[in-house]
Amino acid sequence: MTTAPAEPTIDNAVRRSGKIGVLLVNLGTPDGTDYASMRRYLKEFLSDRRVIEWSRLYWYPILYGIVLNTRPGKVGKAYELIWNKERNESWLRTYTRNQAELMAKTFADRPQVVVDWAMRYGQPTIASRMEALQQQGCDRVLVFPLYPQYAAATTATVNDKAFEALLKMRWQPALRTVPAYPGDPVYIDALAASISKHLATLDWEPEVVLASFHGIPKSYSDQGDPYYFQCQETARLLRAKLGWPEEKLQVTFQSRFGPEEWLQPYTDKTVERLAKDGVKRLAVINPGFVSDCLETLEEIAGQAGESFHHNGGEKFAHIPCLNDSAEGMAVLNHIVRRELEGWL
Numbered sequence: 001m002t003t004a005p006a007e008p009t010i011d012n013a014v015r016r017s018g019k020i021g022v023l024l025v026n027l028g029t030p031d032g033t034d035y036a037s038m039r040r041y042l043k044e045f046l047s048d049r050r051v052i053e054w055s056r057l058y059w060y061p062i063l064y065g066i067v068l069n070t071r072p073g074k075v076g077k078a079y080e081l082i083w084n085k086e087r088n089e090s091w092l093r094t095y096t097r098n099q100a101e102l103m104a105k106t107f108a109d110r111p112q113v114v115v116d117w118a119m120r121y122g123q124p125t126i127a128s129r130m131e132a133l134q135q136q137g138c139d140r141v142l143v144f145p146l147y148p149q150y151a152a153a154t155t156a157t158v159n160d161k162a163f164e165a166l167l168k169m170r171w172q173p174a175l176r177t178v179p180a181y182p183g184d185p186v187y188i189d190a191l192a193a194s195i196s197k198h199l200a201t202l203d204w205e206p207e208v209v210l211a212s213f214h215g216i217p218k219s220y221s222d223q224g225d226p227y228y229f230q231c232q233e234t235a236r237l238l239r240a241k242l243g244w245p246e247e248k249l250q251v252t253f254q255s256r257f258g259p260e261e262w263l264q265p266y267t268d269k270t271v272e273r274l275a276k277d278g279v280k281r282l283a284v285i286n287p288g289f290v291s292d293c294l295e296t297l298e299e300i301a302g303q304a305g306e307s308f309h310h311n312g313g314e315k316f317a318h319i320p321c322l323n324d325s326a327e328g329m330a331v332l333n334h335i336v337r338r339e340l341e342g343w344l
């Protein structure tokens, strides 16, 4: 529901302006692991034309006839395995909130900056937080889609939603969006530090480390989405930073959905092949995920680890995402300050 606009007096005009909002936005998350919550979440997610580009005439019968009947139960069970029981929410939500709260503290000396967070699918919505920022006096908003590599299915759909929220406002804030940062040196340094730190806790050295990115359908890439090349750029710079050859840090793509061909090589097939080829020690990092979530905790730490052992591998490690770590916050704080230049 839209809040009634404040009366247009000079006092209200001053009160409702002069501040700068920073809105961190991640993908989203179901409110619970039960069937109804999962269905509501998947329905919103999989109805997004930026995510599923097929004709609605073809897709909706499949979505409503099959996917929304079968997938909520199956995926709900997977979410249960990785649910943050302490807060009764997904880790993606916990980390995103922590990131916003930690970033807000770094602006203690800049009280005109208000940091908030939202989800593209589920709660809190982008529109509700944009409105809240405006009510607090933000007449400029920096929207930060939390994806280091640009994809239309992630970055663009966040930006679409933010601009859609402005459609209904008479007095719009100025809006800036944060570009992807696949080669940012602070980001690359943070990934390298996180790998070194994590590997130092193991009593074994991996023969291969997979940099596993979320996939997209190959057709999206063929139509001009830069995502594939930005993932390769991140991996190339990370290799250079670590001084590793290409065989040691290999790029793969995970989380396929549907029957189409997706970006290759696939993570699940690569894990299986490496184990069958005699690789005994494997680690996986997810550089494209700002925070751990279902796709990293269940699909990689859980399923990929199991598959590696099942096919003859001996040691497997999942390197956590940057999350709300000091290195992770250094990246987010650096990008935000750079993008606020001229406003601050």
Ligand SMILES: C=CC1=C(C)c2cc3[nH]c(cc4nc(cc5[nH]c(cc1n2)c(C)c5CCC(=O)O)C(CCC(=O)O)=C4C)c(C)c3C=C
Pocket: 027, 028, 029, 030, 042, 045, 046, 051, 052, 071, 075, 090, 092, 147, 151, 153, 154, 214, 215, 216, 217, 227, 255, 257, 288, 289, 292, 293, 294, 295
């Ligand atoms: C065609 C479908 C999908 C595309 C394209 C896609 C791209 C994409 N997704 C992420 C990041 C995340 N995806 C997550 C979950 C998830 N993704 C899809 C489908 C597509 N993603 C589905 C259906 C789901 C839900 C789970 C499932 O049903 O399998 C998540 C996790 C969210 C959580 O709450 O934990 C993230 C994060 C990226 C970065 C990306 C393209 C680059």
Ligand SMILES: [Fe+2]
Pocket: 214, 255
């Ligand atoms: Fe996804």
Ligand SMILES: [Fe+2]
Pocket: 255, 294, 295, 299
């Ligand atoms: Fe998945």
